[in-house]
Amino acid sequence: MTTSICRRSSSDLVTSCTGLATSRGPCPFTGREGGVSAGEHAGLNLAQHVGDDERAVVRNRELLDAELGVPVVFVDQTHSTDVHVLPAAGPAPVVSADALVTDRGDVALAIMVADCLPVLLSDPVSGTIAAAHAGRAGLLAGVLERTIEAMTQLGARPADLTASIGPSICGACYEVPEPMRAEAAQQLPTTWAETSWGTPALDLRAGAIEILGAAGIPRSALETDHPCTLEDERFYSYRRQARTGRFAGVLRRA
Numbered sequence: 001m002t003t004s005i006c007r008r009s010s011s012d013l014v015t016s017c018t019g020l021a022t023s024r025g026p027c028p029f030t031g032r033e034g035g036v037s038a039g040e041h042a043g044l045n046l047a048q049h050v051g052d053d054e055r056a057v058v059r060n061r062e063l064l065d066a067e068l069g070v071p072v073v074f075v076d077q078t079h080s081t082d083v084h085v086l087p088a089a090g091p092a093p094v095v096s097a098d099a100l101v102t103d104r105g106d107v108a109l110a111i112m113v114a115d116c117l118p119v120l121l122s123d124p125v126s127g128t129i130a131a132a133h134a135g136r137a138g139l140l141a142g143v144l145e146r147t148i149e150a151m152t153q154l155g156a157r158p159a160d161l162t163a164s165i166g167p168s169i170c171g172a173c174y175e176v177p178e179p180m181r182a183e184a185a186q187q188l189p190t191t192w193a194e195t196s197w198g199t200p201a202l203d204l205r206a207g208a209i210e211i212l213g214a215a216g217i218p219r220s221a222l223e224t225d226h227p228c229t230l231e232d233e234r235f236y237s238y239r240r241q242a243r244t245g246r247f248a249g250v251l252r253r254a
């Protein structure tokens with residue numbers, strides 16, 4: 001049984017940062033490129049409820065379904081630590097959660113972001129996959145630990161997992177108030193950071209790497225080489241523009 005986080009693709013939708021991909025191949029993150037949304041949401045905005053034309057979002061999601069070859073499952077994300085394990089078969093209803101887990105091969109999983117971390121996990125041995133939304137709140141509250149726990153209940157072992165932390169705001173850009181930095185660093189020391197202009201910041205990617213490592217995923221199985229969303233306009237960034245779209249980390253079993 002095999003799974004793959006990074007898959008070859010014939011279109012531009014899930015390979016829009018291919019040029020920056022690693023030895024694992026094209027990366028499974030969408031960008032702005034390829035969609036029908038206009039104006040502030042221009043491009044492949046996948047989120048409803050961010051002020052975009054709903055018909056455009058439906059069309060963008062259809063494009064993604066066609067690209068993946070299976071229905072793409074989304075969740076209503078709320079910065080929680082709720083993990084949704086898909087039913088073993090049949091339709092996957094949209095629920096409120098911030099992580100999705102399955103061992104099914106007939107659907108793909110999507111997590112939407114615009115600066116937060118899209119974290120994709122795959123266990124090639126058990127065939128279990130997961131997608132998690134890890135912003136500051138979710139990361140500190142344990143969304144990644146809970147996601148891995150749900151995967152193990154489907155037979156995955158942390159030592160077998162590979163993980164990809166996608167395009168997200170970097171530690172040199174994610175400015176926060178000093179008390180917020182102190183509180184985060186007390187729990188996750190690696191999140192302590194400074195902006196490139198010398199003010200308090202958080203490095204959420206470093207925090208995620210710390211958590212995934214502590215959970216037992218080998219460092220060599222972590223793929224983190226992706227652009228900063230605030231600095232790279234191929235991605236939506238909430239910090240750059242409060243009214244904007246969402247791109248996604250998307251994966252399916254190979």
Ligand SMILES: [Zn+2]
Nearest residue numbers: 170173228231
């Ligand atoms: Zn940055």
